[in-house]
Amino acid sequence: MYNKLIFEISKPGRIGYSLPKTEVPSFDLPNELSREEELLMPEVSELDVIRHFTNLSKKNYGVDQGFYPLGSCTMKYNPKINEEVARNANFASIHPLQPPTTVQGALEVYATLSDYLSELTGMSAFTFNGFAGAHGELIGLMIMKEYHMKRNDTKRTKIIVPLSAHGTNPASSALVDFEIIGIKTNEKGLVDLDELKSVMSDEVAGMMLTNPNTLGLFETDILEISKVVHEYGGLMYYDGANLNALLGLVRPQDMGFDIIHLNLHKTFSTPHGGGGPGAGPVGVNADLVDFLPNPQVRKVNGQFELFYNPQSIGSVSGFYGNFLVVLRAFAYLLTLGKENVAQVAKYAVLNANYIKEKLKGHYKLPIDDNFMHEVVFDGLISEKATTLDVAKRLLDYGYHPPTIYFPLLFHQSLMIEPTEVESKETLDAFIEAMIKIAEEAETDVELLKTAPHHTVVRRLDEVTAARNPILKYRDTLND
Amino acid sequence: MFKYFPHTEADIKEMLAVVGKKSLDDLFSHIDPSLLEPKDFNIPSSHSEDELRDKLNRIGNKNKQLTSFLGAGSYDVFCFSACSALTSRQEFLTSYTPYQPEISQGTLQYIFEFQSMISELTGMDVANASMYDGATATAEAIFMATSNKRKNAILVSSTLNPRVLEVVKTYAKYRGVEIVMIESDNYVTSINDFKNKLTDEVAGILVQQPNFYGIIEDYQEISDLIKEKNLHFIMNADPSTLAVLKTPKAWGADIVCGEAQTLGIPLAFGGPYLGYLACSKALMRKIPGRIAGMTKDVDGKRGFVLTLQAREQHIRREKATSNICSNQSLNALQSVIYMSLLGKQGLKEVAMRAYNNAHYLYDSLLKTGLFKAVHNHPFFKEFVVEYTKDAKDLNRHLQENNVLGGLVLEGNHLLLCATEKRTKEEIDQFVKLVGEHNV
């Protein structure tokens, strides 16, 4: 298998570009301002570049080629029509600081999608300045802080976060100097209402929650939870990572949430790109709209414009977020349309429960309840191998493994989310592989412990990588 | 039926039987009925592909493509066909974060190559896999400094891009970090004001190079004084200039951050862009974001993994240095491809082309007699000049001719830019249009 760094196929004198001819005169860059160090960059032909990256791509696995049962990631199909429209030069070649009259199309996309998302979620307005879910969380928490500061309520220093929450929740809270109160999950896998009541006070700015939660269970007490938090003057923040379970059926606003973020790269089909760019729009209730980050989009006398609201939390992005990602989500929503938007959740939930039923004879299901769009197992019933071993063996069967070791609630967590785009045949094949692996754990456990066997590299030494990090090509040159 | 939903009636029937429910709605029966009342969403009907193309073309036509002489944080760069051909490959586009390294070697390797190239350009020992954008990367750079020194204040030069400053201020406000502004003096950082404000209470200083006005500042004295006090020297640098300009390392910086959109990322109305963050070896375990490292597998084969993850949110939770979970991976790939095509020679050629274009524009504009110089500092691809007539109106006139003019600053000053993409004809045309402006 191809195994070269771009630097390793370099040969002095090769180039991979051609530039237009120029007759602009040359000017001198003063010596004292010039770079002195050698620049170690590849020198390759265009074909070298094409072959190099094409061969690298063959070592990857995309959702276009196979099932990606990653819990909490909503790896659904990334429609190609969205890619086509995003490449339109009228969107891709626009400078962000052009006069508003020359960017009415771009602003229309933002304003219109904000309206559609408000419809679907019940919120009053959205900002698209959030680059990702975690960024959206940060924005939401800044809004929460600002809201209380504006009320001159300085004692609100705490935020309630379930211990089962995604790591970004407490990390984001710490970035705005909130003290985190972690609350436990009860034996039904849900927020412990009594514990919530006991920690709630007028020092709590609000609560961060995802619903369904990270176990894939719907917080059936949500209306009571919101009531408790609101009674004490706190705000409710919705982590929209799991919206695929409720899209078009339940609105976060109806559940009592005041601020929400969405993950366009999850629920709204924009591609993950190997780790980004995503988008984390933030939606708020009417009384929080002024706090949204700057600039905000508004329509004045029939024209869209960007304006700087003096009440805003400030700016959290150099410009206006990941516009081309937002554009793709806009295209997706138009493709789904009114007729289909409420079906997404139904098929997603059906798929997850189907997998639950078929695998619970082999994988531990500590809570056997009405799962929503994802199901969490706690490793093999036989305990003959760890979840890590199962995941690595699944690679040999040609699948990307589910999410492992999250949520932290169980020691051998295995979280599976089969989105609505997966057919019964895909699920059956996956189930068959998972059952085979469970059986292999009994009869030939070494197969799991030394897996994967058929991938381009096998288990990697992460310990040495962390002890003696080699983080760039230059680090390898003294070997 | 719908093209993204594969379930047939037969499938649904079979699956419901397995699950033990009578209907799809039954799957939601444990939810409070008040939440499930049917909604009539005011959103459009489902669009077919042609309907979608039509609609988006109509919306797109309300945008106008202009020949850009505006920089101010977003720059017109060359687009190579290999970039989009490779980034649209499904293995790159539709793959997930490389948490399972055995089937993500493609992603991990290009991240490693990106880190290598950013390290080369900046002179830093460590670069991460990218940040959301230059502005947020700069805010994170500041927190690296304040956390590491356990101080709550930082000096920031007023010659920093105001949009980046806004983001830095917002982040700092909610984190309780004090931003101490260093005044500018004739478009460069005031050395005297810096000396007055340099105390033991600050974690270091943040400067921009070239600065917001396009000027290549002499940071030697600031660097020496910062070093004396063992504080952090953070430089927000345009990486595309570093192929030819004195590096942040040579200036004495130990944290380097900024916007790598200039390395092959389209204008895109502001996003997605490509933040980057790099640092010296001493700060390796304090840098936020993803990092790929080289290692071996059980058979001794070379491979790549995400490493130093213990700093990240999914492990440290509230003690993480940052909450960042994703990066701008696909854009990092695009810039690696761009930098590979250009290579050692091309990066220098492109940088000098921008330098030459900007200086040619500057000289040509001054020659018209309609513009005045306002300083004589060296600049790279942007510069400030004073216009003798109405600058706002000039821009209106330029726009009517499909040209995007400079950023209007106080006193009829303009911040103009000519990147490597501008041709002599376009520059001459710009000068001609200026000549035709009457107001």
Added chain:
Amino acid sequence: MSKILKDLLYLASHEWVRVEGNVATIGITDYAQSSLGSIVYLESSEVDETVTQNETFGTVESVKAASDLVSPVSGQVIEVNQDVIDNPEKLNEDSYANWIIKVEISDQEELKNLLDATAYEAETKYNV
């Protein structure tokens, strides 16, 4: 069952301390090194720096986890075990023989706040 030495005092956060006169020798317990897994990095306060009981004096990292090191005593750091800082994997080999810092105790009264071996053992039983 993790190893617990009877003659040491402990914090619930899995640090141990050996008190000899006015000098405290500090490290992490067997339970800590075992939960962390292969340790890849160690950072601690330096000589002459002060530490405070129940406050952090460093960090220990493995591939999958990172933990603050909490000081069982208050005082001034008089010695740092550079060998273990440079080779943190030694903590996995023997977390009691490989101490991390030595501190000159400023307040002997504070020792009352620490757990003895029996009390620490009870802690690790319930700490899943």
